[in-house]
Amino acid sequence: MPGSRITALGHYQPERVLTNDELATMVDTNDEWIRRRTGIATRRIAAEDETVADLATAAAAKALAAAGLAPSDIGLITVATCSNRDRCPSTAAQVAARLGLPSPVAFDINNGCAGFCTALALADHSLSAGAARHALVIGAEKMSDVTDWTDRSSCILLGDGAGAAVLSATDKPGVHPVVWGSAPELGPAVRLLDAWQPRFGQDGQTVFRWVTSQLPGLIRDTCAAAGLEPADLAGIVTHQANLRIIEASLRPLGLPEDIVVARDVVDSGNTSAASVPLALSKLVERGELPSGGPVLLIAFGGGLSWAGQVVTAP
Incomplete structure (x- = not known):
């Protein structure tokens, strides 16, 4: 296959x-x-x-x-x-x-x-x-x-x-090529220190500046890997880190108003690696995403790592 x-x-x-x-x-x-x-x-x-x-x-x-x-x-x-x-x-x-x-x-x-x-x-x-x-x-x-x-x-x-x-x-792919990478020099910006009794920490302003400056370009690259433009998407599910980050990162793309944007962070907070599938599952369960429509998934976090792909909504 x-x-x-x-x-x-x-x-x-x-x-x-x-x-x-x-x-x-x-x-x-x-x-x-x-x-x-x-x-x-x-x-x-x-x-x-x-x-x-x-x-x-x-x-x-x-x-x-x-x-x-x-x-x-x-x-x-x-x-x-x-x-x-x-x-x-x-x-x-x-x-x-x-x-x-x-x-x-x-x-x-x-x-x-x-x-x-x-x-x-x-x-x-x-x-x-x-x-x-x-x-x-x-x-x-x-x-x-x-x-x-x-x-x-x-x-x-x-x-x-x-x-x-x-x-x-x-035989009909519904997960398009991944765009992923990291900025190792910014690794300490999001961290869990002391492996035996870890505590979450981050440099909030560093993360905000990096995400809002880099995510729009990464979204364009991820869409291009699927042969799409951002405006072609049916939905966008970013890592649910912070509503300000989500909105500031998407603003430069000038997206059509009918694109569904996940905002589960309002009710669920930042659930780290769970945030993208949690938000996606809720949108599908509520019928807010059209079956077969292209949906962008993209996340960023410790490392400072990122990964994203366009998928076909089930």
């Missing part, structure tokens, strides 16, 4: 909703300040005993059911995450065992917030090469585990959740 396409999606978010007003009782902040600077109103926080594998399994089970596939059909499973506590066995291996996948290749990817788009590209390459016929690609994060709840500049941003996609080999 010369390519692959997304055939189904699923997502999961914990029950607990953390509001801006509740955060204001924890650190020196308020609802108006958070909304003005980030656009975020709420975020979801996992229970103490919920793990990254729990979140990933819930999202993956929904995607697998939506695809109408049996566990034995999945030949590859990968989880993009930077917040999992388990080094070995991988989160992917744990999810595979819980879903009853008999013998898939299973591995995790840590490319920060760009992880899902990176994992999607690697799975697409594998299916295109004939290594499997169906794959589960998951982005899952429990960012509350790595949040410094005394730092008002970062604790207001982060949330927990997971999104998953089933990818299937096809």
Whole structure:
């Protein structure tokens, strides 16, 4: 098969909703300040005993059911995450065992917030090469585990959740070539330090300047790799880092008003590698994206890495 396409999606978010007003009782902040600077109103926080594998399994089970596939059909499973506590066995291996996948290749990817788009590209390459016929690609994060709840500049941003996609080999490709890379000299701008008790940190202004100056060009390059112009898109799902970043990055493109732009960050906060599949799954579930339409996925994060591709909406 010369390519692959997304055939189904699923997502999961914990029950607990953390509001801006509740955060204001924890650190020196308020609802108006958070909304003005980030656009975020709420975020979801996992229970103490919920793990990254729990979140990933819930999202993956929904995607697998939506695809109408049996566990034995999945030949590859990968989880993009930077917040999992388990080094070995991988989160992917744990999810595979819980879903009853008999013998898939299973591995995790840590490319920060760009992880899902990176994992999607690697799975697409594998299916295109004939290594499997169906794959589960998951982005899952429990960012509350790595949040410094005394730092008002970062604790207001982060949330927990997971999104998953089933990818299937096809003779009509629905995942276009990836555009990816990194700016290693800016690697410390987004970070998790101290691997045994990590805490999220970032240089917010550095990230904002880099993303708003570079993302418009990367979006054009990603569309060009699919033989499209940005105006041809049916939808855009960027990493849900910050509403100000999303809007400032898209403004120079002069996009038509009918293009659907994901703004899940308002309700879910920044869920790192989970943000793109989580937002995409919600848009598809609500019927806001036309089936068969071209959708741009693009993410950026620790490293400072980026990855993106145009996909066909299931």
